[in-house]
Amino acid sequence: MLNRRTVLTSAAATALATAVPAAMAQSRKDALVLGMALEPPGLDPTAGAAAAIAEITQYNIFETLTKINSDGSVTPLLAESWEVSPDLKTYTFKLRKGVSFSNGEPFNANTVKFSLDRAKADKSTNKDKRSFSKLSTQVTDEHTVVVINSEIDPNLPFVLGQATAAIVEPKSADTNATAPVGTGPYKLDRWNKGSSAVLVKSPNFRDPKLAKLNRVTFRFVADPAAQAAALMAGDIDAFPRIGTRVVAQFRNNPQFQVISSGSRAKTILAINNKKISDVRVRRAILAALDRKAFIEGAADGFGVPIGSHYVPGALGYVDTTGINPHDVEKAKKLLAEAGVKLPMELTMTLPPPPYARQGGEIIVAQLAKVGINVKIQQVEWAQWLSNTYGGGHNYDLSIISHVEPFDLDNYTKPDYYWNYQSKAFNDLFTKIQNTASEQERAKLLGDAQRMLANDAANGFLYQPQWPTVAKKGVKGLWKDMPIFVNDLAALSWA
Numbered sequence: 001m002l003n004r005r006t007v008l009t010s011a012a013a014t015a016l017a018t019a020v021p022a023a024m025a026q027s028r029k030d031a032l033v034l035g036m037a038l039e040p041p042g043l044d045p046t047a048g049a050a051a052a053i054a055e056i057t058q059y060n061i062f063e064t065l066t067k068i069n070s071d072g073s074v075t076p077l078l079a080e081s082w083e084v085s086p087d088l089k090t091y092t093f094k095l096r097k098g099v100s101f102s103n104g105e106p107f108n109a110n111t112v113k114f115s116l117d118r119a120k121a122d123k124s125t126n127k128d129k130r131s132f133s134k135l136s137t138q139v140t141d142e143h144t145v146v147v148i149n150s151e152i153d154p155n156l157p158f159v160l161g162q163a164t165a166a167i168v169e170p171k172s173a174d175t176n177a178t179a180p181v182g183t184g185p186y187k188l189d190r191w192n193k194g195s196s197a198v199l200v201k202s203p204n205f206r207d208p209k210l211a212k213l214n215r216v217t218f219r220f221v222a223d224p225a226a227q228a229a230a231l232m233a234g235d236i237d238a239f240p241r242i243g244t245r246v247v248a249q250f251r252n253n254p255q256f257q258v259i260s261s262g263s264r265a266k267t268i269l270a271i272n273n274k275k276i277s278d279v280r281v282r283r284a285i286l287a288a289l290d291r292k293a294f295i296e297g298a299a300d301g302f303g304v305p306i307g308s309h310y311v312p313g314a315l316g317y318v319d320t321t322g323i324n325p326h327d328v329e330k331a332k333k334l335l336a337e338a339g340v341k342l343p344m345e346l347t348m349t350l351p352p353p354p355y356a357r358q359g360g361e362i363i364v365a366q367l368a369k370v371g372i373n374v375k376i377q378q379v380e381w382a383q384w385l386s387n388t389y390g391g392g393h394n395y396d397l398s399i400i401s402h403v404e405p406f407d408l409d410n411y412t413k414p415d416y417y418w419n420y421q422s423k424a425f426n427d428l429f430t431k432i433q434n435t436a437s438e439q440e441r442a443k444l445l446g447d448a449q450r451m452l453a454n455d456a457a458n459g460f461l462y463q464p465q466w467p468t469v470a471k472k473g474v475k476g477l478w479k480d481m482p483i484f485v486n487d488l489a490a491l492s493w494a
Helices: 004-028 051-057 109-120 170-175 224-233 244-250 279-288 291-299 328-337 354-368 381-389 408-412 423-433 438-454
Strands: 031-036 066-068 074-076 079-084 090-095 135-141 144-149 186-192 196-201 215-220 256-261 266-271 303-305 344-350 372-378 397-402 459-464 466-471
Touching: 031 051, 031 224, 074 079, 090 109, 109 135, 109 144, 109 170, 224 244, 224 466, 244 256, 244 354, 244 466, 266 279, 266 354, 279 328, 279 354, 279 372, 279 459, 291 303, 291 354, 291 459, 344 354, 344 381, 354 372, 354 397, 381 397, 397 459, 408 423, 408 438, 423 438
Parallel strands: 031 215, 344 372, 344 397
Antiparallel strands: 066 074, 079 090, 090 144, 135 144, 186 196, 196 215, 256 466, 266 397, 266 459, 303 459
16 A cells, blocks of 8 residues: 555656656757767867868858858858959958857958968968968958959859858957857857867857757767767767768667768878879779778768769769779789889878778778788877878878868878879869869869879779768758758757
């Protein structure tokens, strides 16, 4: 027989059982937890190369003159409109009025000039510094800015929508890595290093109704199995670019949605051209690569083979996979012609992403078949950025995904980490940039793709397709990903 206390406790428990889920449901309408595989080294997208910075900050904390949409189109953001001169070098931007930074300071033409000038300054560490160095910015009035490019660049509106072109507030610019200040709908609430970053609505944002969510938490979970477990447990609501290996378990689960997104990324076996300078050896490495086997083993089938640093869907794409096809005997012959004493010993430096760690083992096995012994060196992301991408480019091979849509110009940079140097390619790329006709430019882009493939500048592997797993009720996730961002203002609960 139940006593009075038991009855009361039972009634209270029943009330709580019904009230708590209702309260949780209510609170979840204005809060969301997003998963991220990598934690950024800082939060200033104008000062670091890591794509993870933009995944948190772009269009959320920081804004740009233009906005890149899921389909790759470019629309106004901080600029309401723009006009282009007949010679295609001068852009006049009309700026949005009534905009403030999260610290209350006004956005105007002077802040645009400050930001673009800062991006090209001598002390700038902006990864697109070379592109910004070609721009000069003039203030016409408080809400009008003129940007003059020394070269024709048809992609400039797109470039100005990328995270490296974020408009920053002058007084806070130097501390944006840890205390970011922007004009976006969100601001940083706290950053728990090694665990999470929390964004909340900015009280100074011009349109309070734009963002539906009051709070968004980014949780950093590197291991794919842990990513899946966090989703299953309800600790994470959506995981863009989740580890491909765990996607299958969500496909037939009615509680989740799975989105496979196209990209402009290129996953490559990066080759240090300074250390492997003989083109015959580089071609041998490429001939040893079985791209389809790599895609299945490292990306669980989420990818399309590529033969150059360019992807299907981009202007002027040509299929170059036939230039260096998988051919073990040809690889052996090329190594013999180059006078390489076998076995050849190389080191492959691998950053943390699963495609690199899983793919590394596949590359080792494929190269071993032609007499190339590869020793794997696993490093953390910060080490890869400082020692492989930066510093003395201390590596032979690496596996990395380059996510920038328009990055052929990296092959013209003499100090870029591939150490690829070709006057012929530099001249061709200059011609591409200064060609106004889109049809002619597409033809030249095809020539550039073929040149990089014939030079075996890198081991071109595949165009990634990025899976997103989210709870059924999450709305507004990007269908495709021309750039790596999480557009929080577009997200809501059904």
